[in-house]
Amino acid sequence: xxxxxxxxxxxxxxxxxxxxxxxxxxxxxxxxxxxxxxxxxxxxxxxxxxxxxxxxxxxxxxxxxxxxxxxxxxxxxxxxxxxxxxxxxxxxxxxxxxxxxxxxxxxxxxxxxxxxxxxxxxxxxxxxxxxxxxxxxxxxxxxxxxxxxxxxx
Amino acid sequence: xxxxxxxxxxxxxxxxxxxxxxxxxxxxxxxxxxxxxxxxxxxxxxxxxxxxxxxxxxxxxxxxxxxxxxxxxxxxxxxxxxxx
Numbered sequence: 001x002x003x004x005x006x007x008x009x010x011x012x013x014x015x016x017x018x019x020x021x022x023x024x025x026x027x028x029x030x031x032x033x034x035x036x037x038x039x040x041x042x043x044x045x046x047x048x049x050x051x052x053x054x055x056x057x058x059x060x061x062x063x064x065x066x067x068x069x070x071x072x073x074x075x076x077x078x079x080x081x082x083x084x085x086x087x088x089x090x091x092x093x094x095x096x097x098x099x100x101x102x103x104x105x106x107x108x109x110x111x112x113x114x115x116x117x118x119x120x121x122x123x124x125x126x127x128x129x130x131x132x133x134x135x136x137x138x139x140x141x142x143x144x145x146x147x148x149x150x151x152x153x
Numbered sequence: 154x155x156x157x158x159x160x161x162x163x164x165x166x167x168x169x170x171x172x173x174x175x176x177x178x179x180x181x182x183x184x185x186x187x188x189x190x191x192x193x194x195x196x197x198x199x200x201x202x203x204x205x206x207x208x209x210x211x212x213x214x215x216x217x218x219x220x221x222x223x224x225x226x227x228x229x230x231x232x233x234x235x236x237x
Contacts, residue, residue, distance in 0.1 A: 035237050051236070054160060054229055057213035082236060094237050114237060122210075122229075123236025124161035135162045138233035 002078045004062045006053055008085040013095050020077045020099050027076040029106040032097035033114045039089035041136065044129040051084045051093070054122040058082075065116040069098075072112065073105040080113065082123065112149055118142045155186075155222060160231035163207075166196045176222060183209050184218035186228065206233055 001023060005011075013034050020030055039046055066078050076099035083093050096114045100106035118139075125136040154173045164170050177189060187209075191201035200207065209216055210229040222228065 052161060053236070054158070054210070054213070054231070057210055057229065060213055118237040119234065121236050122160070122231060122234050124232065125235045126161070135232070136235045138235055142237075 002063065002066050003080070004059055004066070005081045006055075006058060006084055007081065008083065010083070010092065011081045011095055013092065013097075016079050016081065016095060017097050020079055020097055023077050024099065026101065027099040028101050029103040030097060030099045031103065031106040031110040032095060033110055034092050035094040035114070037087050037089050037091045037093055041127060041129070044131055046089065046127045046129050048128040049087045050126045050128075051087060052124050052126075053082075053084050058122050061121045062117065065113055065120060068116070069109045069112050073100065073109045075100050075105060075109045078109070078113070080117070082117075082121075084123070115142070115145045115149060119146050154224065156227045157186075158227065158229045160229065162232055163200055163230055166200065176224060181222050182218065183211065183216060183220050183222065183228070186222060187218070200230075207231075208233065 013032065017030055017032055021027070037049055062080050066080065069075060069078070079095065079097045081095045087093060094117070096110050096117070098106050098109040098113065100109060119142050126133055127136055154175055156171065156173055158171050159167055159169055187201045187207070191198045199205070208231050209218070211220055211222065211226050213227065213229070
C-alpha cells in the first residue's frame with residue numbers, strides 16, 4: 001500500500017513508521033529516510049526556506065517513482081510525505097519509508113525513491129540567507145546519484 | 154486555448170502565475186510556443202531564449218520541445234527541481 005502526501009504541517013516520522021510496521025506482519029524490514037532542513041547552504045547561513053510544488057503533477061510524479069521502485073524490488077508498503085510552505089532549520093522536510101520482507105530490498109527501495117524524488121518530482125526551494133532570498137540550484141551530486149540506478153539492471 | 158502555468162523563479166521573474174493563450178497554428182509545438190513567449194522581450198526573452206534550463210510539462214507530464222500541443226492542454230514551465 002502506498003501513502004503519498006504533500007502537506008504544510010509537520011509529520012511524525014515515528015508514528016508513520018509504526019503504522020507501516022503494523023500494516024503487514026509479514027514484513028521484516030523498514031528503512032526510512034528523513035530529509036532535514038540545514039542552517040547552511042553554499043557557505044551561507046540559512047534562516048528560513050519556502051517550498052513550493054506543482055499541485056497534481058507532484059503527487060503523480062511521486063506515485064510513478066514508487067511504482068518504478070516496485071518494478072525493481074519486492075516492496076511491502078511505501079510512505080512518502082513531503083512538506084511545502086515555510087520551513088525553519090532542523091524542520092523535517094521529507095519522509096520516505098519502505099517495508100520489505102528483508103533489509104536489502106527495503107534499503108534499495110528507499111534510496112531509489114529519494115534519489116528520484118530529488119531530481120524528478122516538481123518541488124522548488126527558496127531560501128532566506130543573510131544575503132537575502134535566493135532560489136536553490138540543483139545539485140550535480142543529485143544528478144550523479146541517479147546514474148547509479150541506470151547502470152543497474 | 155491552452156492554460157500556461159509558471160513556477161518558482163520563472164513565475165517571480167515574469168510576474169505571471171497562470172494565463173490562457175490561443176494556439177497560433179493547429180500543429181503548434183512546445184518549442185514554437187516558447188519562441189512566441191520569448192518575443193514578448195525582456196525577462197521572457199531571457200528565460201525562453203536564453204541559457205536557462207526550462208523544463209516543460211504538458212498535462213502534468215514532462216515532455217520534449219517537439220511535442221505537439223492541443224486545445225485545452227495545460228502547459229507548465231519550470232526550472233530544474235530542488236525538492237527533498
